[in-house]
Amino acid sequence: MAQIATRQFADTLVVAPTGRIDHLSAASFEAALTPLLTQAGDALVLDFSGVEYISSVGLRVLMIAAETLRARQARLVVCGLQTVVAEIFAISRFHRILVVCPTLGDALEQSSAAALAAYRQAVPGNAS
Amino acid sequence: MKGVRFWGTRGSLPVALTAAGVRHKLLDALRAARGQPLESETDLERILDNLPFAARATFGGHSSCVQIDTGGPDYFVCDMGSGLRPFGQAAMAQRSGGGAQTFHIFMSHLHWDHIMGLPFFVPAFIPGNRVVIYGSHSELEAALRRQQEPPSFPVDFRIFGAKMEFVHLEPGRRHDIAGIGVTTMLQRHTGDSYGYRFESPGCVVVYSTDSEHPLAEPEHTDRFVEFFRDADLVVFDAMYSLADSISVKADWGHSSNVVGVELCQRAGAGHLCLFHHEPVFDDAAIEAMLAETRRLEEITRGPSPLLVSAAYDGLEIAL
Numbered sequence: 001m002a003q004i005a006t007r008q009f010a011d012t013l014v015v016a017p018t019g020r021i022d023h024l025s026a027a028s029f030e031a032a033l034t035p036l037l038t039q040a041g042d043a044l045v046l047d048f049s050g051v052e053y054i055s056s057v058g059l060r061v062l063m064i065a066a067e068t069l070r071a072r073q074a075r076l077v078v079c080g081l082q083t084v085v086a087e088i089f090a091i092s093r094f095h096r097i098l099v100v101c102p103t104l105g106d107a108l109e110q111s112s113a114a115a116l117a118a119y120r121q122a123v124p125g126n127a128s
Numbered sequence: 129m130k131g132v133r134f135w136g137t138r139g140s141l142p143v144a145l146t147a148a149g150v151r152h153k154l155l156d157a158l159r160a161a162r163g164q165p166l167e168s169e170t171d172l173e174r175i176l177d178n179l180p181f182a183a184r185a186t187f188g189g190h191s192s193c194v195q196i197d198t199g200g201p202d203y204f205v206c207d208m209g210s211g212l213r214p215f216g217q218a219a220m221a222q223r224s225g226g227g228a229q230t231f232h233i234f235m236s237h238l239h240w241d242h243i244m245g246l247p248f249f250v251p252a253f254i255p256g257n258r259v260v261i262y263g264s265h266s267e268l269e270a271a272l273r274r275q276q277e278p279p280s281f282p283v284d285f286r287i288f289g290a291k292m293e294f295v296h297l298e299p300g301r302r303h304d305i306a307g308i309g310v311t312t313m314l315q316r317h318t319g320d321s322y323g324y325r326f327e328s329p330g331c332v333v334v335y336s337t338d339s340e341h342p343l344a345e346p347e348h349t350d351r352f353v354e355f356f357r358d359a360d361l362v363v364f365d366a367m368y369s370l371a372d373s374i375s376v377k378a379d380w381g382h383s384s385n386v387v388g389v390e391l392c393q394r395a396g397a398g399h400l401c402l403f404h405h406e407p408v409f410d411d412a413a414i415e416a417m418l419a420e421t422r423r424l425e426e427i428t429r430g431p432s433p434l435l436v437s438a439a440y441d442g443l444e445i446a447l
Contacts, residue, residue, distance in 0.1 A: 023346065023394075053428070056370055056386050060343040063374060084427050091420045092370035092386045 004032045009122065010114035011041040014104065018050030021058030030061045037068050043111035044069060047104050049080030059094050066098055075099065079107035129308070129331045130197045131446045132361060132401075136190030136211020137439040139338075139367045139382070139404035140241050143189035149410070156183040181440075182411035188441025190214070191241040192404060194363060196326060196333060202230040202306045206324060206335045206363075211441065212245025219251050228256035232305055235263035236337050237321035238271040247276055247283060257290035262297050262305070264312045264322045269294040302327075313355050315339035316348070317381035325355055331447050332359040334397075337404045339365050340381045341391075343374060349391070356395035360447055363439065364388040366402040366421070385421040392434050393425075399435040400425075401445065414438055 004017045015036055021029050037044065046062070048054075054062075066076040079101040081089060089095045101107040108115040136142075160179055165171045176184045193211030196204040203219060205212070219229060229251055236242060251257050261268065273285045285292075297303055299322060302311045309327035314320060316339060323336035334356050342348055356362050367373075367382040385402055392400045402421060405414050418438040425434050437445070 023349065023390075027346075056374075056384075056390055057343045057346075057349075059370060060374055063371075087423065087427060088386075091424050092384070094371050097371045097375055 004029070006036065009108055009116075009118040010112060012043045012045055012108060012111040012115035013040040014045045014047050014108075016047040016050060020053045021051060021061070022053060022055040023057050026055065026057040026061055029058060030064075033061065033065055037065055040069065040074060042073070043075050043077060043115070045104065045107045045111060046076065046078045047080050047107075048078055048085060049082070049104070051085055052082060054085055054088055056092070059088075059092055062094070062098060075111075077101055077107040077110050079104050129326065129328045129333060129447050130199045131444055132333060132363070133195045133197065133445075134193075134211070134403075134439045134441060134443045135195060135215040136193035136207075136209040136245070137187060137403055137405055137441055137443075138189050138191050138209075138407055139365070140191070141407045142191050142210045142241075143407045145186050145189065149186075153183055153186075180415060182415040185440070186411050187405060187414050187438065190441050191244065192236070192337060193245060194335060194403075194439075196308075198306065198308050198328065200306055202232055204306070204308065204326070205231060205233045207236055207242045207337070208233060208245040208249065209242050210245050210248075213248040213250075214441075216245075216249040216251050220254075228258065229254075230258040230306075231260065233259065233261045234310070234324050234335070235261060235265070235268060236315075236323070236335070237317060237319060238263075238265055238267060239319065239338070240275075242338070243272060243275055246272060247281055252288045252290045252292065255289040258293065259288070259290045260293045260295060262295045262310070264297050264299050264314070265320065266296070268296070297322075311355075313351070316342060318379075321381070323352075323355060325359070332361075333447065334359045334362045336362065337365040338381055339383055340373070340379070341383050341387050343387075352391050353394045356391055356397050359392075359395065359397040359399075361399045361401060361445060362388070362392050362395075362397045363401045363403045364392075365404040366417070367404050367406050385417060386424060389421060389424050389428065389434065389436070393428065393430050396432070397434065398432075399437065399445070402436070402438040405438070 007014045077099045108119045190211035191209030192207040193209045194206040276285045297312050299312045311325045312322040321338040326333045365383045366385040370384040370386040373384045422436045
């Protein structure tokens with residue numbers, strides 16, 4: 001994983017990792033994501049549009065994150081899956097245990113009206 | 129080693145194809161035959177061959193039993209699930225002139241579905257035969273004797289006429305058995321299980337069933353990558369989806385197709401055979417899982433392709 005960027009839209013934290021999340025990088029991804037789980041409000045959105053590949057170890061990090069957030073009634077939403085990553089989600093059945101949305105706009109809509117409004121205001125032309 | 133034959137491939141509990149299941153398959157075949165020429169046997173065979181596996185066949189229902197053809201006169205068998213019964217019948221049919229036979233049987237662990245075939249293993253009743261049962265569990269002999277004690281079974285273990293022997297295999301040490309190198313490794317499973325690595329010159333077969341892979345422990349994964357290293361064939365417990373195996377079925381002691389692909393790719397293995405099928409899966413579900421696993425291998429392929437298959441009762445894989 002090359003880097004992980006964050007943005008805040010109203011009450012929702014958007015985390016955007018990039019690159020490959022595999023057995024070599026999953027630990028650093030987990031180390032970067034874990035403190036953000038406590039910073040997030042009622043929802044954390046993982047923008048995966050920059051993620052090229054995710055292995056089983058990386059998927060486990062997502063499951064732990066979802067469970068951690070769920071324990072305090074917050075939620076994890078994943079969005080923007082590249083084609084290969086979307087296939088991995090389907091084959092591993094992770095699309096059944098995580099909330100997955102096509103776009104960041106869709107994910108923020110799932111999060112809150114305030115988050116979606118902040119997103120549209122920040123990036124004019126973001127209809128969804 | 130020359131090949132592997134699967135006599136039992138189902139996990140946890142044997143299953144049987146039902147009358148409704150047979151009818152469903154027949155209807156699929158008849159639909160496929162509409163408008164086709166049906167005059168010759170070749171016509172009929174062609175129609176069947178063009179059907180999906182789930183429509184023309186079945187993955188089968190016996191619990192774990194896998195034969196390795198070493199090329200030598202002795203039989204090598206992994207686990208004594210219910211598939212041991214048809215294997216025993218086939219071995220009896222191969223007896224030439226009533227000669228004595230030697231069976232080397234390697235036990236992954238002692239759970240019911242892996243030992244239930246022994247009371248029905250006909251060669252064990254034949255005086256002169258030799259049945260050598262290998263394992264790394266200290267309770268190996270006791271567990272097999274106990275399953276034939278009252279009230280669980282009507283015929284005591286002492287009924288066997290063959291010479292029954294038990295050999296403890298120290299995990300991690302390579303043992304030479306009938307010309308084959310055999311190494312066991314501890315696996316994560318309730319009560320422990322052991323994987324087997326069989327080696328002959330230029331050929332490696334790994335049998336790794338009833339094995340959970342804790343993804344949070346990279347040293348565990350690394351151990352398995354080395355155990356699978358350059359294997360020609362890996363028979364792998366792919367009972368659950370990855371999501372199930374680390375959520376609702378975590379600590380149930382089984383693995384997934386996804387982890388099987390990843391381990392084999394990192395190990396440079398040549399062929400992954402999905403094994404220990406979930407008993408609630410029908411043939412269509414297993415065939416779909418196989419197609420998905422092949423697709424996963426394709427989109428994550430490294431320097432060399434990994435062949436992926438799904439074991440079925442009767443499958444033979446040449447080495």
